[in-house]
Amino acid sequence: MNAAHYRRIYHAVARIPSGTVSSYGAVAGAAGLPGRARLVGKALSEVPAGLDLPWHRVVRADGRIAFPSGSDSFDQQLARLRAEGVPVRRGRVDMKRHGRPNLDRLLWGPDQPGD
DNA sequence: GGCGTGACTATAC
């Protein structure tokens, strides 16, 4: 594993605005690691304790939570998302409304959130 | 290097 990669991944995840979500692939791309979506999952599974990272804002490309329904992690992510005002239907988030595929702009410069 | 596995993704049916 590369610490520099992990650092960029955590940085990108930390930049996801509250009330929005992003996908593993999008985070990987924003971190300068296109195609390393699985690496993002690996990195998030090894987040150091004490680091307040909004890992719950990262879901699959189709909006589904990457954990099996009913699991502890699933329930926690579900609760955190709803607490931020992100509705989750059957373990899925509406990416059309809350998805943030263009994380790159958030890293290099904010854009208009309106649609 | 082959093989299986994993917080993934895109495409086809």
Add this chain to the structure above:
DNA sequence: GGTATAGCCACGC
């Protein structure tokens, strides 16, 4: 809507 399949990258045996 769903399942199947192939591609993807990093890791451990």
